[in-house]
Amino acid sequence: MIFHLLLLMLLSDVGKSSASNITALEKQIFHYIDENQNKFVQVLKEWVAVESDSIQPKYRQNITQMIEIAKDKLQALGADVCIINLPIHQQQDDQNSALPPVILAELGKDENKPTVCFYGHLDVMPAKKADGWETDPYILTERNGNLYGRGATDDKGPVLAWIHAVEAFRLQNLKIPVNIKFVLEGMEEAGSTGLEDLIKNENERFFSNISYIVISDNTWLSKSTPALTYGSRGNACFAVTVEGGVKDLHSGAAGGIVHEPMSDLIALLDSLVDSSGHILIPGIYDDVSCIVEEQKKQYEPIAFNLTEYKADVGVTTLLYDTKEDILSHLWCYPSLSVHGIEGAFHEPGIKTVIPRKVIGKFSIRQVPDMNLTTVETQVKQHLRDVFAKRQSPNKLTVEMTLGAMPWFADSREPQYEAAKKAIKKVFQKDPDMIRDGSTIPIASMFEKITKKKVMMFPIGASDDGEHSQQEKISRYNYINGTKVFASFLLEISELHKD
């Protein structure tokens, strides 16, 4: 019993000591955020309601509408907002492909302060209730502390957390400790079409005086331990088309006498990766940076529970058994996934068709130091070789439809230090220092073009289900994410005073 009391006192001291690091200003800001949390959830609900799907061109108008809503929100904060129109997107078979504009906004021009640029996106992946959603994906629905809806965590929630962090200063008439810039786009899920040219065009102007670029468009590695991200895999997406005759055929009338495009495509797709996840394309691993045991050891403290992960995903077995192997294969090795086939029969029921033209879709997540052009060449050569062996008269076309580079940063830089301090204050924990298996193409794009320091600062949890059914952000993460961004602005300002 005495031991228990002592322990409680010790813990209480730790609590006080931790709390004492939080300044009066931070307390005021955190209090404001807590008090306004229902309002912040309501705004997220309004944003989720806009089906700003960037994959299907028919929804382009919704993205533009979403950009307008965000513009109004930023102007209400007193930011100068520029709406930058992108050139018309040239795309076959599609008349509605005018790109939505991009927001470039700024708040504060004090030359003595650092300038932090926040990047986020307002578009979402497709979602339909029929895909297996338990709630309408475009009606934000709170259940057991989670806010379910398409875009809740990817990326409308984090964008709003950042805006509300700034609002917590502005609406209380507190000085914002840094200059803030915003880059908000509407085509991220479709490969950030047009953004690269815009960054190049604005490099000498908008991006010239930026100190740090902060991206919040990924998640923690666990459900409860915050994380900072210093690397992400690239993404090389391919479309492999096999084309036979001039029309679909009936499998009774032509089955057994024609070279079926589907047979060719299935064989091509089956030549890409084996059952252990090993990619079979010759040379593909040549440029992969060597993984040393030292590196794996860095993964030991990271909060990643294999059992919990498997339960979340609903599988009993993963391709590897240890945390270190799993993290290496998510972060340091490439992977290949086959996503589906366009042009074949895909509906429920039976259709005994021999489709005339089928397009297989697959992608490779590349890692440092794989080169996109080399990957493209290797994939095309491999598929041509496999196809040649089949002696099929059908027509093969392989296209790399999207190519995004991997990204890798030095996690000892000041913006990481400031973020670590903010995280410790809000979440009372050190963050996991992680890389991301997913791709944030703009991380490497920003770094390459602007030469500025880039950090990825996620606020969503590992089970948020980006791109999936039941996408969500918890109310806890959304509100504390707002606080951590506010605290980060103060910490980065403090670092610059030193």
Place this chain on the structure above:
Amino acid sequence: MIFHLLLLMLLSDVGKSSASNITALEKQIFHYIDENQNKFVQVLKEWVAVESDSIQPKYRQNITQMIEIAKDKLQALGADVCIINLPIHQQQDDQNSALPPVILAELGKDENKPTVCFYGHLDVMPAKKADGWETDPYILTERNGNLYGRGATDDKGPVLAWIHAVEAFRLQNLKIPVNIKFVLEGMEEAGSTGLEDLIKNENERFFSNISYIVISDNTWLSKSTPALTYGSRGNACFAVTVEGGVKDLHSGAAGGIVHEPMSDLIALLDSLVDSSGHILIPGIYDDVSCIVEEQKKQYEPIAFNLTEYKADVGVTTLLYDTKEDILSHLWCYPSLSVHGIEGAFHEPGIKTVIPRKVIGKFSIRQVPDMNLTTVETQVKQHLRDVFAKRQSPNKLTVEMTLGAMPWFADSREPQYEAAKKAIKKVFQKDPDMIRDGSTIPIASMFEKITKKKVMMFPIGASDDGEHSQQEKISRYNYINGTKVFASFLLEISELHKD
């Protein structure tokens, strides 16, 4: 010049001699059909306008509407029409699966006349303009003598040709030389659900006094030579399901560490057939009737132009080089086609998803003497073996979703003789005696249950594109098909008088 005149006289004599076989009654009937051809085309247009798609349950009401339209048409001819309701179809995930009724109709009950039963179907395969149709598939459109529209040749055109053949007698107050029965169903494209039980139930009543069953639901083998069909391949349709976790995953967040259901499915589908069209399932050829050279020789006179066929289909090369090999592989050997995948990404564009559950659809066209149960066992065992080697923790399910037997008849029977005579009169040609690579499951079903003689009597041409975009029937085939059915009724009656 004199030689030319002689030739013209000779040709004119040939014309007369051929024409002289045609009776005055036939002339009158053929004249009526020619005079009314625009009306017949208009009726086909009205029938095509009904989107009676039986594959997608949401269109069930349209099939029922189509059945009502056909009922009215038959009643106007003076037929007794029974609308037979089928039991509710039990199907998961679907509330709209009440089956459309079946028409059993009869016209004439003269015990001294033979009774010919005509079977056709009023449902169609799915069709959307977006699939690549040049015209609206549900607006019958005449271009260069062809009538384009879904169901034009499969099977609304042939059903109407038969009805109009009877009309040519009735509306001219001519005696119909035989008793006529009609079986018109609305679920053929979806596997004639419910029909087998109905035939069994009606076997002692409706089917008891039938002399011949005539089915017109396939096409000629060429564009210009008529055909009679004495066999068809079966159809065993399979759905192979691979199921991973509880939700779709993001290929960045999980690619490289999970066993992807799509990889398993692609490997399973790739194990089925090689690039030469040879089926790789162990034992599948064991029960295939031996093809002898003698049999191939019967194919010599058949009007099947390989060059023309390749041009129609739009391919440069087929799996075999000679007519005899092509016909053997369409008629006497099984084939396997992969139709598509349900549950994977199938839309244009990019979606970097790892689908959690994917269903591959493929089918095997079987031939005599393959046994459906054996085929089912062989397929399941093979897929289980391939899957076991992958050591995947995913869940495999294989289901035979449809099983239709092949059919084979004796082409020397009287109904074939009568049809040959009718064809010679209308088309001035002997028909090709052919088998069909497609499946008319009801051919073997009728024969097995009713023990009646079955004949398949197509009127569409080889390039009609059943199940395909630009499905059509030519005005020439539609109108002369009507005449040949009328002539057949007279010829079969004559044979019975002998």
